[in-house]
Amino acid sequence: xxxxxxxxxRVQFEGDAHVQEDSCGFNGANAWIVDGATTLLEPLDLPxxxxxxxxxxxxxxxxxxxxxxxxxxxALLAAAVSTIDAxxxxxxxxxxxxxxxxxxxxxxxxxxxxxxxxxxxCSVVVRTHDGATHLVRAELPxxxxxxxxxxxxxxxxERARLLCLxxxxxxxxxxxxxxxxxxxxxxxxxxxxxxxxxxMVMASDGAWRAVDLGIVxxxxxxxERTSTTLGALALLHELRAHQDxxxxxxxxxxxxxxAPRPTPSPQP
Numbered sequence: 001x002x003x004x005x006x007x008x009x010r011v012q013f014e015g016d017a018h019v020q021e022d023s024c025g026f027n028g029a030n031a032w033i034v035d036g037a038t039t040l041l042e043p044l045d046l047p048x049x050x051x052x053x054x055x056x057x058x059x060x061x062x063x064x065x066x067x068x069x070x071x072x073x074x075a076l077l078a079a080a081v082s083t084i085d086a087x088x089x090x091x092x093x094x095x096x097x098x099x100x101x102x103x104x105x106x107x108x109x110x111x112x113x114x115x116x117x118x119x120x121x122c123s124v125v126v127r128t129h130d131g132a133t134h135l136v137r138a139e140l141p142x143x144x145x146x147x148x149x150x151x152x153x154x155x156x157x158e159r160a161r162l163l164c165l166x167x168x169x170x171x172x173x174x175x176x177x178x179x180x181x182x183x184x185x186x187x188x189x190x191x192x193x194x195x196x197x198x199x200m201v202m203a204s205d206g207a208w209r210a211v212d213l214g215i216v217x218x219x220x221x222x223x224e225r226t227s228t229t230l231g232a233l234a235l236l237h238e239l240r241a242h243q244d245x246x247x248x249x250x251x252x253x254x255x256x257x258x259a260p261r262p263t264p265s266p267q268p
Contacts, residue, residue, distance in 0.1 A: 002263075003029040003109035008199070009257035011232045013240065015206060015250045021052040022204045022254035023060035028067055029109040030076060031258055033122045033202040034059045036102045037178065040160075040167050044092050044099065051100035058084055059102065059179065073108050073117035077179075078186035080106075085181040096181050097168055104179035105136070105202055109260060113195040119185055120178045123208045125219045128195045135219040138177075138190035200258050201226045206251030210239045213246075226255050 005026045014020050021036035036052025048054035062083045066076060088099060103120030116124050118138040126134045169175045177188035201223050208222075215238055216222050226232040232255045243250045 003111075004261045005029070005031050005109065005258040006261040007257075008259055009201075009226060009229050009232045009255060011229065011236060011253075011255045013206075013236050013250075013253040015252040017050075017252075019049045019053055020252055021050060021056050022206070022252045023056040024202060024254050024256040025060055025064050026256070026258055027064050030063065030066065030106065031108075031200070031202065031256065032060070032063045032104065032106045033124075033204060033254060033256055034102050034104050034179070035120075035122055035204040035206070035252070035254070036100060037120075037167075039100065040164050041098045044095065046091060046100070052102065055084070055100040055102050055179075058087060059104065063106070072110075073106050073115050073191060074186045074189060076108060077104070077106055077117050077119070077189055078183040081179060081181065081185060082183045084179075085183065088181055096171075099181050101167075101170060101178040101180040103138075103205065107200060107202065109197075112193060114197045114200065115191065115193045117186070117189040117191045119189050120176065121205045121208075123203045123205070123211075123219075124200065125203070125223045126194055126200045127198045127220075127223055129198050130195060133220045133223060134192070134194055136190070136192045136194075197260060199223065199227060202254075202256045202258075204252060204254040206253035207236065207239075207255050209243070209248075209251070209253070210235055213239070213242060215239055215242060226257050232257070 024033040034056045036056040039051055043051050046054040062080045103122045105118040105122040105124050107114055107116045116136045124136040170178050171182045177185045210216050225235045236253050
């Protein structure tokens, strides 16, 4: 039996920076979403409109070229990052700390259902055939900084310094793990095995702001609103209008909704 995804919805809105630093796609049993992290450290000279855009586009290409559906999501993630590391060597040598990073979630259909691996804050919502709705997401990257900033009531300059220190410590023991150049990040990914999926939506944090801001009540309503292209477009337009009203800087927003491709009935 061949397991494969089919597309229901793919919608992307650029943020206020007008440089698309998200990417998403699917190929066979594999699906993914990438959200490039805003540059905080001194940028490298990578051949793209921004360093995060280069990484998001490269990860998208690498994952699209992979047809592997064995070994699980950790193996898929590690192989993709290994390829990025090899490509980066020719451009920036061994530089890692200043290299762009990204939130990344990958999903792979298997005989048990769907396996998902997440690094950082892309959100994956799955409705399984038993009617349950599941939210899969790893650690929010800046949560520790925000908690520390709130505890100490720091000024904006100190908060920015804390964010830079946090960025410099990523992909080290005891700190946040993201998609960058270290294949071992796959060992630190949040991995969940779910039962057979009926519908799945993968969203970047810019799209998930619709939940954070209370435009939708939670994962179940988010899945319903993004199950059609018209619904997803309406939701993102509503989100942008709300962000404009409250003066919030809009991030790139990406929604990819998929369902397993129906298996042909056996011939009599």
